[in-house]
Amino acid sequence: MRKVYTRPRLLKKVPFHYCPGCGHSIIHRLMTELIDEMHLEDRIIGIPPPGCSVFAYHYFDVDMAESAHGRGAAVATGIKRAFPEAIVFTYQGDGDLAAIGTAETIHAANRGERITAIFINNAVYGMTGGQMAPTTLSQQVTTTTPYGRDTGIEGYPIKMSEIVALVKGAVYIERTAVNSPANIRKTKKAIRKGFQAQIDNLGFSLIEILSPCPTNWRMNPLESWQWIDNEMIKEFPLGVIKDITGKTDAD
């Protein structure tokens, strides 16, 4: 008999604390598979800042340490500058990367830091109980937008990937989702490209992943997959946003 599916070697044998149907669990699986397939475990270091995934270091069997909320890109910069042989990734929520950590993200990208940001967009602040995130959709109800997000008051869902794409040091940016087997496979490919851009010493890479948060969306897992298709993707279209990895000159 041929084994076609197994637990990733680098995913520790401990139960996830994530809610049923949460996208974080899927993405952890994809990443630990990839780290193994790309033989990166000997030199990879991950930074999960606060967010539902702040305890990611309980699950990835690689070197990891948290940062303060929003500071992942700067901490990753410190690691990479001091120890350039490392492959460094951050694992950040939308609140973390696109609100409190905006400055660090843009400047790390602009310096072309050889790091990879895994950016989990679930349109809410999951960990703190479902408040509005910078990515919350217009009219979306959250605990701090009980009447729906009013863009006249709260501003618009921010397209951080497109913003970062404007910055010269960013070389690979793609938006994917984990709401169908096909999209999950595409997500894995995207993360591989992000890591490869770093391995090839080209510059900053960012993979934005639309990820279900059934708990705070007040949906069951299936509805949350559908909501990504029907609502989120309209605001945050999937696809490669920037790829200059094949070019020799950033211009």
Added chain:
Amino acid sequence: MADRRLLSGNEAIGWGAILGECKAFFGYPITPQSEILEFLATELPKAGGVFLQTEDEIAAVSMVYGSSMTGTRTMSATSSPGISLMQETVSLMAYLKVPSVIVDVCRFGPGSGMAQTSQTDYRQVTKGGGHGGYRCIVLAASSSQECCDLVQFAFWLADRYRMTVYVLTDATIGQSCELVDLKTRDFGALPDKDWVLRGLDERGGNGQGIHPHMWDYVGYHEDMNEKYREITENEIKYESYRMDDAEVILVAYGYVSRMAKGAVDLAREEGLKVGLLRPITLWPFPTNVLRELSLQAHHILVVEHSSGLLVEDVECALQGKVPVHLLGIWGTHRRDSSGIIYPERIVEEIKQMVGVA
């Protein structure tokens, strides 16, 4: 022959970093600290280190944390408002026991304040600075020579105890030029950095994180207290000057201690028995030393360029047994931010205190 140079305190800090084997510096410009940045931008790469000017002090300290977790000796330097911005990650480093050296060239505060000299950060740095009830070692330099030597000592202490060590100076020390003997200081053997993150390669084992005490918060605080006790037992540094028969004891640090030394000499010329205690470690504070010295003293005069911060530690040490006087920021020669506390003013205060006209 000794390498002797005329250096500002800020340049001497930079030399101290290089002699102390600092291999990474992350920082943001601010007066009166910027010469440290400029010096290291020029010199650190030549010494095989990494220099990066950051987007702000929050990023700077975050990079210090990241760099240091790979086992690299790493430093940042800033002035007062920058110290405030750094506190969240200083607290995180205290929690995760990651070493770092941070220089505070103190300027006048609160707020953006003024870029001229003051000692208004005493309480912030000596009491940890951020949330969570941790401590940092604080070394107060009072000359260019000490800037160079104490930065080297700070790196040793940071590695020895896995914590943040502040080197506190002020605009006067930072900007004044003095002769410095550039010497590498050896403080003894250090424990292996078996906690660093460099991938699985070098450890050959499983992934590791820097996140201790997840399930034992009481244990965390017990361990920290034990470490703080050990530091207090072993690392207190101070200078006492003309203390033998002193009946009046001055307590001062930083640039003000230089003025206080001048005041001791002036007062002694007039027959007043005055001595100076200059704490070099502000935390741990030389509490017992002061307590013992005070047995012979009739008066204690704290001189500091602030509204009274150091004086709190002195009062705490003496527990009301000897009267403690304070000559604070009102002792400066001008009321604007360019004021300095001069020796003559200190002598005047001493005379008033002991009742000599």
